[in-house]
Amino acid sequence: MQTFFVEIKCALGKTYAVASALAEAEIASEIYSIAGNYDILAKFYVEKDVDIGHFVGEKVQPIAGIVDTRTIITFKAF
Numbered sequence: 001m002q003t004f005f006v007e008i009k010c011a012l013g014k015t016y017a018v019a020s021a022l023a024e025a026e027i028a029s030e031i032y033s034i035a036g037n038y039d040i041l042a043k044f045y046v047e048k049d050v051d052i053g054h055f056v057g058e059k060v061q062p063i064a065g066i067v068d069t070r071t072i073i074t075f076k077a078f
Contacts, residue, residue, distance in 0.1 A: 001045045003077070004052055006060055007038035007070040014065030015039045021063045038070065 010018045015033060019040055022028050028042040046055055056071055 002048060002050065002052065003074045004044050004046075005072040005074070006042050006044065006056060007034075007072070008040040008042060008060070008066055009037070009068040010039045011065050011067050018063055018065040021065070022060075025059070025063070027059050038068075 008018060019031050019033065022031050022040070022042055028044055030043040032041045033039065034041045042060075044055070046052065052071065052073060056069060060066070061069055
């Protein structure tokens with residue numbers, strides 16, 4: 001499995017709608033509201049053969065209310 005995080009910037013007033021849409025899609029393992037430059041931090045697990053760029057572009061970014069994303073790819077958990 002590959003683990004990665006996506007920071008999500010939402011349109012004003014859309015954070016809860018985006019978080020709900022992510023939860024309903026059942027693609028993220030954890031979804032957090034955060035402070036700072038982004039509004040949501042979501043954790044994802046995908047199989048080794050899944051292209052993370054395509055996954056984010058096809059499954060995450062099309063969700064209504066998302067303005068920008070930043071993907072953080074992980075290497076090893078300690």
